[in-house]
Amino acid sequence: FAGYSSYAPSKWALRGLADCLRNEVRKNRVRNGGLTERVRSSSASSRSLPGPPQLLGTGVICSVAYPPDTETPGYAHEEESKPAICRAVNAALGSELFPSHKVARAIVRGVQRRDYHIAGPDLGQNLLVDFTAGIAPGALPGVFSCLMQPVVWLVLAALRWRADAAAKRCNS
Template sequence: NLRRAKQVAVVFLLLLWRSSYRRYAVTGGSSGIGKCIAIECYKQGAFITLVARNEDKLLQAKKEIEKHSINDKQVVLCISVDVSQDYSQVENVIKQAQEKLGPVDMLVNCAGMALSGKFEDLEVSTFERLMSVNYLGSVYPSRAVITTMKERRVGRIVFVSSQAGQLGLFGFTAYSSSKFAIRGLAEALQMEVKPYNVYVTVAYPPDTDTPGFAEENKTKPLETRLISETISVCKPEQVAKQIVKDAIQGNFNSSIGSDGYMLSSLTCGMAPVTSITEGLQQVVTMGLFRTIALFYLGSFDSIVRRCMMQRAKSEVADKTA
């Protein structure tokens, strides 16, 4: 037991040392997962650049984050900008932040939004908006820091996708598309920057109890809501802690919970692996997880059919009334 305690202490001190006095930038950092990630990093001694659109929410988040400092040298810098609209503006504010705090060691792309609805019911502008916020909102900040990271031969970029970026679900034709795009970006970028000792982590959080999730639920189709209810909702603190842990440990993939682990193994494809052990686990578990997944898919299809039948009965009843 004493030996085990010493090992745990060594690991904790190593993680603490690796993040202390590091400079982390977090987009979408004024609320939800982004704010919790900033808090988690601040607890470990990091300097934080907090990026979001709403200045009032940024200042409120800054106050919350500063309560978790471990030394008086830490700084939280707030930048109000829409990371999905104008690349030159994003590049400029990131440059200003790096002039104040120094070059960014880790960028966490957490800015995003979710809108759901049946494919033919969604406006074309919804697809454009989600692709802009979720995809380009990750491209622009990453593009703004990548050159400096390559020059310094150090850095990590974290992309926050979603479990909806691993499988498509009813009502998520616009949302899933934008989150799948993040995975493609992350995998291609990892291959480009790895020779420069710059690495990528892509996270796939499940439904998480955030203000954005509450807003999303207001317009969810019945089918989408029933499918989502088959999996429990996570706390943002839990998700943030896992993402930060995986990023600091150097993992390409970050998943939350047993469902997340299964999904990541099932959808690994040609994704990079962090270790031989990880690759072997994927090979060994693939058959079992695929079998389990088929039951999930059958259940989801059943939900969609039931909703369709109920809707048809209601329409008939309305006509005969």
């Protein structure tokens, strides 16, 4: 949304990196549980050359947390210089400020459960994260997610309209 052009692309880049790492480092059929080497054969000779190492089967868990607006000193400082367009869009979307202990508890719980997309205390944001999960595991239980998809699509369309209208009013 308007006003978040420095934050949103970097968050999506982290999400893309996490999508790749999740698939690369998760436990798979390699059973040695550590660093493995790929071996290439040379057509010029019968000897094999070691290839670049791959992190396969390490059991490393990769997660992405999506904390909502959180009551912290950093957020209070951000509020002092937040552009008017950000305030307008946040107001149009009904942005809620969450206590830091609730956000921290949700993130720790997600890490303990080994979740990929770590759900926070904001159900609306969790539905949005789940809606954009792609082929990665979602943030919410599968059946619930499937049943909610049509509703979420309609809600997102309405929110998009509200955010666009708020930005337009602020820019005119």
